[in-house]
Amino acid sequence: MEGYPIGQHKHITPPKAANREQRSEESRARILKAATSIFAEKGPEGARVDEIADQAGINKRMLYHYFGNKENLYLEVLRYNYNKIYTLSKNAINLADEPKVNVARAIRAYFYFLADNEAYVRLTSWEALCVGRFTGKLFPQFFDLIELEFDDLIKDGIERGCIRPDIDIRQAILSVRALCLAYFTQRKIVQSLWREDIFSEEMLEACLQHILNLIFDGLFI
Amino acid sequence: MEGYPIGQHKHITPPKAANREQRSEESRARILKAATSIFAEKGPEGARVDEIADQAGINKRMLYHYFGNKENLYLEVLRYNYNKIYTLSKNAINLADEPKVNVARAIRAYFYFLADNEAYVRLTSWEALCVGRFTGKLFPQFFDLIELEFDDLIKDGIERGCIRPDIDIRQAILSVRALCLAYFTQRKIVQSLWREDIFSEEMLEACLQHILNLIFDGLFI
C-alpha cells in the first residue's frame, strides 16, 4: 500500500515473485499481530475470525490460506509469543555470578517482561484454563525448558549453601512464576483495589521488591 | 430452605404448596450445580445453555424462567460459589492465637478449600480473564472482605514483632493467594510435569509446606 522504496523494486532478480513473497510475509505478520491481540483479549472462544481479519486489514480468506483454521492460528499465536520469553530466559543466567544475583536478575527480567507483554500474560492464562479444549499442549514444553535452565542454577545455590537444600525445584519455579504473574493476571481487579497506578515505575519496582523479599526472606521475621 | 418449625415435621398432611416450592427449589439447585460445573469447565463463553440444561436434567425453558438469561445465570453461579469461601475465611482467624498460628491455619484452610473446589478455582480464573466482558465485578467485593479480615491479623503480627513492619498487606494477600492458586489453576499442566499424583494426601501436604516455608522463611537461607 505504501508502495516500494523508490529505486528498489528492480534490485532482486525475479522482482514480482520476491515482492509477492515479501507481501505475503507482511500479511502473515499482520494477521499474527492482530490475532495475538484479539486472542489475548478474548480468549480462543471469544475471539472472532472476522474481527481478526478486520484488524489485520486483510481478507478473511487469506487468514485461512495462511493458517488453515482458527485453532491452528491460535496455536501459531502461542508459539510466536512463547518464543519471546524463551530467548529472554536464556540471557538472564550467568553461572559465574552468585546464585542470589542470578535469581534476582532472572526474576527481575521475567517480571518486567510480563509488565511489558500483557498479551503473553493473558495467553498463558487462557491456555491454562483451556487445556484439553483448545490445545494447551504447547506451554508444558516451554516449562520444561525453563526448568532445565534453572535446574543448574538452583543446584549450584544449594551446593554453595545459600539455598535451602530441601527445596523442590519445580515448586520453586511454580511459586516464582505465580508470584510474578499474579500482578498482571489480576491486573484489572488489582487496579480497582489499589489507589495508585499499578504501572507506574515506582509501583512496579515496589512489587518486584516485595516478591524478592518474599523469596529471600519470607514475610515473617 | 428454612425447614419446618421444629416439632412439626411429622404432621401427616404434606402441604401441597410446600411440595411445589420444594420441587422448584430443587430444580433451581440442580441448574445451579450443573451450571457451576460447566461454567467452571468451559468459561462463560464456552459454556452452552443446552448443555447446562441437559446436565441439570431440566428443560432449557426453565433455566430461563429461573435465571433470566445466560449471563445472569453465570453471575448467580459466581455468587453461589464465592459465598462458600467467604464463610470459610470468617472461621479461620482467632486473634487469641499467635499470628503465625493464625496465618498458617488460614493458609491451610484456604489451600485445602481450593484443593476440594476445583470449580471455584476455575471460576475465579475465568473471571480474572473476562473482566469487562462478562461481569468481573463480583470478585473485587470479596477481595475487599478478605482484606478486611486479614488486616487486623497482620497488624497484630507487626505489633508483636513477628511480621516485617514494611509489609504491604494487599501485596501479601495477593501473594499468598497466588501461591495457593498456582497449583490448582495450573493443575493439568503441573500434573503433566510431576511424576507423582498431585492430589495425593502427601503431595498436597508437601505443597502446602512449601508455601508455608516460603511465607515464613523465603527460599534462601
Added chain:
Amino acid sequence: MEGYPIGQHKHITPPKAANREQRSEESRARILKAATSIFAEKGPEGARVDEIADQAGINKRMLYHYFGNKENLYLEVLRYNYNKIYTLSKNAINLADEPKVNVARAIRAYFYFLADNEAYVRLTSWEALCVGRFTGKLFPQFFDLIELEFDDLIKDGIERGCIRPDIDIRQAILSVRALCLAYFTQRKIVQSLWREDIFSEEMLEACLQHILNLIFDGLFI
C-alpha cells in the same frame, strides 16, 4: 381471596356452586377484558398469552380452561367487542325522521363510539390485515347486519329525493366507515402531525363536522 360477603354465603341453596359459578364468570370477564386490551394493542401475533394472564391477574392455566387456546380467545374477544357496535347501530335509526337527520345521527353515534372505543378500532384493523391468517371471518357478518340496517334508510332517502339515486349503498357505507375510522386508526400518526390535542371535545366535533360536510356537500363548491 377477599372471602364471601359476610352473611351471604347461606342465601342461595347450593351456596358453593353458585359462588363458584360467580367467581368463574368473574374470571372469564377479567380475562376477556385483559385480552381485549392486549390483542387491541399488539394484535393477534404480538399478543402474549402470559401477558394477558398476568394482566387479568389469573393463572394462565385458567385461560386455557375457559377459552381453549389463544386463537379462540382472540375470536371471543372479537365477538365480545363487535357486539357493542351492533347494539349501537340498532338505536341510531328512526325512519320517522328525515334521512339527513338519521344519517347525521348515525354517523355521529358511530364516530363517537370509535372515539370512546380504541380497542374496537384497533381490533377491526388487525382483523382486516390478518384475514385468512387469524380468523377474519367474523367481521363480514357484522358488516352484513349494518348494511341491512342502512339499506332501508338510504333507499328511503333516494325515494324522498335527497340522496343521489346513483349511489351504491355498499360503497357509501364503506366510505363513511373509512372516513370515521381514519382519525382513530391513524391516531398516533395524526397526533404527531396535528399541533392540537386530537381528543379534545372541540377537535373531535370539528372532525365530525368535516366528515358530515363532506358527505353532504363534498369538498368542492
Added chain:
Amino acid sequence: MEGYPIGQHKHITPPKAANREQRSEESRARILKAATSIFAEKGPEGARVDEIADQAGINKRMLYHYFGNKENLYLEVLRYNYNKIYTLSKNAINLADEPKVNVARAIRAYFYFLADNEAYVRLTSWEALCVGRFTGKLFPQFFDLIELEFDDLIKDGIERGCIRPDIDIRQAILSVRALCLAYFTQRKIVQSLWREDIFSEEMLEACLQHILNLIFDGLFI
C-alpha cells in the same frame, strides 16, 4: 443502479469486480422483494426471517449480512416502498391546470397506484397499527411531504373560489387517503361482500368515480 455511462455498456471485458457488485446488488434486491411481499402479507411480527430468506432464494446469513437484523430489514422495506409513492405524487400536480382537474388527476393516480401496489397498502396499514412497537416513524415524514405538495394546490383552489374556504387541508388529505385506501385495506372483506370482481377494470373505475363524486358533491343532493 446508476448504470454505465452511455456508450460504454458494450465493452467486451466484463469487469470482475462489477460482476461481483452486480450479483451482490441482485441479492439485496431479491431479499428486499421477498421481504416486501412477506412483511406486507404477515406484518413485522408475523413475518419469519427463514421464510423471507427461502423466498429470496438465499442463505439466511446473507440477509443479516446485508440488513443487520429483522427490524432494520423491515425499515428498509418501508423506505423502499414509500419512495415509490413519493415520486408518484410529485408528478401528479401541475398548477397550470384547473384545481378540479389537478385533484381528480392526483386522486386517480393515487387510487390506481394503490390498486397496483397491494404491498404498499398493507405496509402502511401494519405501520399504523404497530406505531411505537416496530418503528412507525417513517410514514409521518412522507405524510409531511404530501401535505407540502397539496398545500399549494388547495390554497390555489380556495383562491379561485372552487374549494370551500373553511376546509382544513390536513383533514382533507386524511379523508381522501382514507377513502382510497378503504377499498384495498378491506380488500378481502369487501371482496366477500361484493358479488363482482373488485379488481375488474369497470369496478375499479366505478369505485374511483364514487370517491370523486363524494369529494366534489357529497352523497346528498
Added chain:
DNA sequence: AATGAATGAGCTTTCATTCAT
C-alpha cells in the same frame, strides 16, 4: 376451580468455513 412447574417446537441471530472469480 385453581395453580406453579414443565415442555418441545420454533424463533432470531452468530460463526467458522468454503466457493467462485
Added chain:
DNA sequence: AATGAATGAAAGCTCATTCAT
C-alpha cells in the same frame, strides 16, 4: 496472491400449551 459472496450448523432465547397437584 487476493477477494466478496455464500453457507450450514448451532447458539441463545421465546412461546403456546400441558402436567400434576
